[in-house]
Amino acid sequence: GQNIDQPTEMTATEGAIVQINCTYQTSGFNGLFWYQQHAGEAPTFLSYNVLDGLEEKGRFSSFLSRSKGYSYLLLKELQMKDSASYLCAVIDSNYQLIWGAGTKLIIKP
Amino acid sequence: EAGVTQFPSHSVIEKGLTVTLRCDPISGHDNLYWYRRVMGKEIKFLLHFVKESKQDESGMPNNRFLAERTGGTYSTLKVQPAELEDSGVYFCASSQSGGPSGDTQYFGPGTRLTVL
Numbered sequence: 001g002q003n004i005d006q007p008t009e010m011t012a013t014e015g016a017i018v019q020i021n022c023t024y025q026t027s028g029f030n031g032l033f034w035y036q037q038h039a040g041e042a043p044t045f046l047s048y049n050v051l052d053g054l055e056e057k058g059r060f061s062s063f064l065s066r067s068k069g070y071s072y073l074l075l076k077e078l079q080m081k082d083s084a085s086y087l088c089a090v091i092d093s094n095y096q097l098i099w100g101a102g103t104k105l106i107i108k109p
Numbered sequence: 110e111a112g113v114t115q116f117p118s119h120s121v122i123e124k125g126l127t128v129t130l131r132c133d134p135i136s137g138h139d140n141l142y143w144y145r146r147v148m149g150k151e152i153k154f155l156l157h158f159v160k161e162s163k164q165d166e167s168g169m170p171n172n173r174f175l176a177e178r179t180g181g182t183y184s185t186l187k188v189q190p191a192e193l194e195d196s197g198v199y200f201c202a203s204s205q206s207g208g209p210s211g212d213t214q215y216f217g218p219g220t221r222l223t224v225l
């Protein structure tokens with residue numbers, strides 16, 4: 001079966017750095033997305049990785065290792081508004097988006 | 110540019126009745142997707158339209174669910190008759206291309222469906 005694992009919840013301090021991990025086992029791989037979702041709102045796009053390595057975009061970076069079936073989202077200089085759920089999603093061989101359950105990130109002052 | 114819109118934002122209906130959800134994708138996006146998130150579970154794929162054609166409907170849970178996209182613009186998702194387990198948030202997303210480039214899917218705000 002297809003499976004995407006990420007921690008259920010993480011807590012970090014404002015101004016700090018946090019890394020959210022995602023491991024996946026899917027039938028094929030055509031890329032991995034990270035989305036941010038605030039409570040009651042739609043998921044919004046953060047990053048897309050299809051090749052191994054680190055993609056940096058401002059305070060957010062995303063890393064992919066296809067051989068290990070592993071990705072992480074790195075958030076720097078955390079702000080209170082970063083409190084949200086972070087969803088890892090993989091495009092499988094049928095070009096379907098397979099979702100993880102999301103990681104709820106709590107930022108404390 | 111307007112984003113993906115969904116209507117209604119909330120719907121509360123009694124078991125056995127019919128509900129129709131609507132999604133308007135971003136203008137010019139040929140690909141339209143429906144997803145569902147049941148309480149406490151991950152988002153699940155329902156189906157994918159390319160223009161007016163159903164490209165993939167393997168995620169549709171059963172024949173009580175009917176999706177249409179007449180004219181390749183907006184889409185509707187009808188649940189008839191609705192059952193308790195259909196409660197959840199129904200998201201719609203659209204993208205310009207649905208191929209191996211992994212084109213970004215832009216999501217609507219979702220419709221929260223509660224079946225009583």
